[in-house]
Structure formats: structure tokens, C-alpha cells
Amino acid sequence: MSSNTFKYGFFNLEPRYGVSRDISVSLYPGSCRGESMGNDHGFRKGSSILLPIALVFIMAIPAAIIGQGEKDAPVSSPIGMQDDFNGVLDLSSIVLEQNAFGDEYLDWAGYVVKKAYINNDMNEDLIISAPGYNNTRGGVFIYYGWSEDRELSLRDADVRIDGQREMGFFGLNVECGDVNNDGMVDILVSGFKDTYINSHFTTLDNFYPEVYLFLGESVWDSEIHSLDADVIFIGQDPSHGFGWDIELGDVTSDGYDDVVISEYLEDSSGYHGWVYVWEGKMALEPTYNVSLGEYDHRIFTSNSTMEGGVGYWGIASSDLTLGDVNGDGYQDIIMGSDMVNSRGMGSGEAEVVFGSRNLPAEIDLMTYSYVRVESFPGYGLSMVATTDFDGDGIDDLIVCAPYGFFDHKGGIFIFYGDLLMPTGTLSILDYDFLFRGPSPYWGFGVKGIDDLNGDGRGDLIIQSDNGVDNDGKGCYCIIYSNSTDSLYDPIYYMQFETPDFIIKGITRNTLFGNRYLDNLVFLDYYGNNYLE
Numbered sequence: 368m369s370s371n372t373f374k375y376g377f378f379n380l381e382p383r384y385g386v387s388r389d390i391s392v393s394l395y396p397g398s399c400r401g402e403s404m405g406n407d408h409g410f411r412k413g414s415s416i417l418l419p420i421a422l423v424f425i426m427a428i429p430a431a432i433i434g435q436g437e438k439d440a441p442v443s444s445p446i447g448m449q450d451d452f453n454g455v456l457d458l459s460s461i462v463l464e465q466n467a468f469g470d471e472y473l474d475w476a477g478y479v480v481k482k483a484y485i486n487n488d489m490n491e492d493l494i495i496s497a498p499g500y501n502n503t504r505g506g507v508f509i510y511y512g513w514s515e516d517r518e519l520s521l522r523d524a525d526v527r528i529d530g531q532r533e534m535g536f537f538g539l540n541v542e543c544g545d546v547n548n549d550g551m552v553d554i555l556v557s558g559f560k561d562t563y564i565n566s567h568f569t570t571l572d573n574f575y576p577e578v579y580l581f582l583g584e585s586v587w588d589s590e591i592h593s594l595d596a597d598v599i600f601i602g603q604d605p606s607h608g609f610g611w612d613i614e615l616g617d618v619t620s621d622g623y624d625d626v627v628i629s630e631y632l633e634d635s636s637g638y639h640g641w642v643y644v645w646e647g648k649m650a651l652e653p654t655y656n657v658s659l660g661e662y663d664h665r666i667f668t669s670n671s672t673m674e675g676g677v678g679y680w681g682i683a684s685s686d687l688t689l690g691d692v693n694g695d696g697y698q699d700i701i702m703g704s705d706m707v708n709s710r711g712m713g714s715g716e717a718e719v720v721f722g723s724r725n726l727p728a729e730i731d732l733m734t735y736s737y738v739r740v741e742s743f744p745g746y747g748l749s750m751v752a753t754t755d756f757d758g759d760g761i762d763d764l765i766v767c768a769p770y771g772f773f774d775h776k777g778g779i780f781i782f783y784g785d786l787l788m789p790t791g792t793l794s795i796l797d798y799d800f801l802f803r804g805p806s807p808y809w810g811f812g813v814k815g816i817d818d819l820n821g822d823g824r825g826d827l828i829i830q831s832d833n834g835v836d837n838d839g840k841g842c843y844c845i846i847y848s849n850s851t852d853s854l855y856d857p858i859y860y861m862q863f864e865t866p867d868f869i870i871k872g873i874t875r876n877t878l879f880g881n882r883y884l885d886n887l888v889f890l891d892y893y894g895n896n897y898l899e
């Protein structure tokens with residue numbers, strides 16, 4: 368297969384109403400899949416790696432006109448009619464008109480895809496990471512909206528942030544927010560470096576994992592180095608997995624986005640796991656070292672045998688997200704812990720710590736009140752998400768157990784948010800709504816997305832690198848919440864129902880649609896003032 372097959376590009380479909388809206392997705396040729404249940408993170412779990420150049424597609428999709436919007440409007444605003452994104456988009460049948468490509472065979476360009484108004488014009492900008500770039504040093508690349516270049520490479524990015532540590536994989540996680548509340552977009556980036564992943568590549572050195580915060584600028588430099596970050600967060604040990612996952616959001620509801628970083632691997636007494644929180648503020652220190660206790664809050668458990676191992680196997684070992692599931696205006700910290708075996712091998716669980724202005728510095732889950740969603744042996748509860756699925760103005764808690772039930776078809780379990788949501792333990796079967804997978808061991812994940820079709824309710828992205836036809840080509844399935852209203856029971860069977868919008872991958876054995884990757888965004892790349 369020629370290298371041209373592994374390029375990405377802009378796809379211009381004929382608009383129904385003379386305008387277009389854009390989708391960006393990523394494709395990874397090659398094999399990068401963990402073999403054990405719940406561990407198919409690609410190389411993040413230390414599995415073997417074989418990845419050529421990655422792809423990013425930016426596709427123009429027909430859209431309805433909804434009037435003149437504002438560039439600063441929230442991403443949750445309606446974008447048009449329900450039929451804007453409907454049917455099947457098969458990428459193998461699309462003709463490339465514009466394309467771009469990674470520079471080297473193992474750049475992994477597009478591992479993470481984000482959107483933001485970086486340069487404050489009328490166009491949303493595209494942020495992609497390439498953690499294998501520059502001999503595994505990694506990089507993050509920003510393309511300002513409305514690019515008319517026919518071909519783009521990583522070197523053509525308007526802003527390039529280069530990782531400086533060999534084997535640092537800078538760009539494995541990327542998040543955007545406003546930590547110092549100055550109205551400009553800040554970018555938080557982590558890599559990953561520990562003894563486990565290094566055993567596959569090279570001899571471990573004494574580099575302690577770091578997470579980098581770049582504060583927004585009115586004009587960004589075109590070339591930035593990771594060590595030039597405005598703030599560097601330093602982990603406590605090379606083997607602890609500091610920066611395994613990261614988030615930005617206002618946990619304390621003071622107007623400043625807070626920095627949340629997980630560190631799930633072992634210490635001397637076992638696989639405990641920690642989640643650290645730094646409160647946003649106008650004046651930040653240049654470094655924060657967790658070994659010196661330089662954090663505002665820490666979530667942990669003091670007992671490694673707690674109820675079968677919530678501490679021993681590591682909180683937030685598979686996912687970390689934020690959302691306000693009790694409707695109090697504070698972003699709650701939601702953790703997916705697929706390695707927890709509290710209810711048997713491969714059960715997994717989720718934990719929710721409510722946000723608060725008065726969070727204690729040390730949050731010990733042995734004594735602190737929180738929400739715990741337990742699963743069953745073999746279910747593999749791993750992914751967590753939020754969106755306002757029922758449209759009541761409160762985020763709903765979503766957990767994914769892709770191998771659940773006796774048929775191993777798994778499910779996505781939605782627990783409706785509530786102003787009076789109590790703390791304590793829930794069974795995964797206490798759900799309010801359930802999506803069943805289409806086939807055994809489909810290996811899917813879920814992400815919440817704010818109101819894509821303008822009905823006032825949040826929607827879901829269900830993704831799997833197995834593909835809707837189990838052909839190994841991968842897929843993204845968009846399901847609108849209002850399409851479930853006619854169901855007699857609160858269960859959506861993907862085996863029988865057809866998702867509202869399906870994006871199919873090009874070829875087999877890629878990471879297209881991999882459930883752990885965050886690389887599908889809807890954005891106004893061409894500046895038509897559409898609200899997404």
C-alpha cells in the first residue's frame with residue numbers, strides 16, 4: 368500500500384444549503400492493541416507497537432443555516448437541524464481534495480485531536496498531537512482555522528510545541544481551558560515515561576514524568592519547546608505514571624479552571640493510584656512537585672486491600688473526566704478504574720468525588736463520602752463520561768462496561784444526574800438507561816458530546832476499532848438522545864437499532880475508533896459562525 372493511503376485531508380461534500388460544517392477524526396494504520404481485557408489503550412498500556420504514519424481527516428459535511436452566531440458562544444449551543452448528521456459516511460468512498468500527513472513513519476500524528484479558539488479569530492483552530500514525533504520526543508501542533516493549503520505536514524503547523532525528552536511521548540494527553548482566567552486558551556500536555564513502557568524501548572533513565580501547562584497568548588510563537596512551559600507539574604517517581612490522564616475544569620467553581628492529573632501506578636506497598644488537583648489562579652508558580660507536597664488536593668486510598676482492591680489496583684487507571692452530575696455548579700471528578708477487582712476479576716468500577724469550594728487537601732476514599740459504581744466479574748467497567756442525556760440541565764453519569772452480561776456484548780450505563788444525588792455505592796445495574804453492544808467482545812467506548820442536533824439534550828459518541836460490521840475498519844457512531852424516546856423500555860439494542868450517524872474507517876487493523884482515544888471533534892474550521 369502506498370504512503371499516499373496514509374494521508375489525511377479535507378473532504379468537501381456538496382452542501383444542501385450552500386454552507387458546510389466540519390468534522391475532524393484520526394486514523395492510525397498498523398497494530399497497537401493490548402491483548403488483555405480492558406487494556407487496549409494502544410501503547411499506553413505497554414503493549415507492543417507497530418504504527419506507521421497516522422492520519423487526520425477534516426471533512427466538510429452538509430449543514431443547515433441557523434443564523435449568525437458569536438465566535439465566543441459555548442460549544443454546547445445548537446448547531447442546526449436533526450438531519451445535519453445522519454446516515455453513513457464511509458471514508459473508503461471519499462475522494463481526497465486536500466490532504467496532510469505526518470513527517471515520519473512513527474509520528475502517531477493525530478493521537479489526540481482538540482479544538483479551540485487559539486488566535487481569537489472567527490475560526491476554530493485544530494490541535495493535534497504526535498507523541499512519536501522527533502524520535503519519541505513528541506509534539507503538539509496547532510493549525511489555525513481556514514487553511515487553504517492543499518497539503519499540510521507537521522512542519523506546516525502554525526504553532527509547533529516540541530517535546531524535549533527522548534522517550535517522553537509528549538502529547539499523549541492534551542486538554543484546553545483557562546487556568547488563570549484571562550480569557551485566553553491555555554493548553555495542558557502530558558507524556559508518559561515509566562519502567563513498564565521503557566522496557567519495550569530503551570534503558571530507563573532518572574527522568575521524572577512531567578505535565579506542561581502553556582498559558583494562552585494573544586499571539587503564539589510559531590515554535591515552542593516543552594521546557595518553556597509556563598508551569599511544569601513534576602511526578603514523584605519514574606514508575607508512577609504521572610500524567611496518565613489529565614483534565615481541565617472548574618472543580619471549585621471560582622471562575623478558574625483547575626488542573627487535574629492522575630498518577631495510577633505503584634508505590635512500595637502496591638498499585639494505589641492518586642489523582643491530584645491544582646486550583647487555577649491568576650498567579651501560578653513555575654513548578655509544582657508532588658514529592659514535596661506541592662498540590663492543593665489529592666484523592667487516594669489509605670488501604671490497599673479496601674473492599675477487594677479499589678486502592679491496590681489504582682483509581683483512575685483507565686479514564687478521568689469532569690462533569691457536574693449533582694447540578695451544584697461545581698465540576699465533579701469522575702474516575703474510571705478498569706483494574707479494580709473489588710467484585711471479581713475484570714469487574715472494574717467508577718468513582719465520583721463531588722466538586723466543592725471546600726475540598727479537603729487529602730481526600731481518602733476510605734473515609735470520604737463519594738459515589739461508587741460497582742460492576743461484576745468480566746464486565747470490564749473502564750470508560751466514564753458525562754452529558755445531559757435527558758435534557759434536565761444536569762449532567763448525567765455514563766459508564767461503559769464493554770464485555771458485560773452473559774453474552775459479553777457489554778453496555779453503556781447512564782445514571783441520570785440529580786440535585787439530590789447521594790453518595791454511596793451503586794450497582795451498575797441500577798442504571799436509568801442502557802445501550803447494549805451489537806456483538807460479543809466488540810470492544811467499544813463512549814464519549815459525551817453537548818447537543819449536536821439542537822434538541823436541547825446531550826448526545827453520545829460510541830466508538831470501536833472493530834467497526835459496525837465487525838470488519839476491523841473501526842467506526843464512530845453518533846446517537847442523538849431524542850432518537851431513544853420512542854423505545855418501550857429504557858434499553859437501546861445496537862444489534863437491532865441503527866445509530867443516527869456512522870463514520871466508517873478506511874482499512875482493517877487500525878486504531879480508527881479505538882475506544883480510549885480522544886480524536887473526534889466537531890468544529891467550525893472554516894469560520895461560518897455555526898455553533899457546535
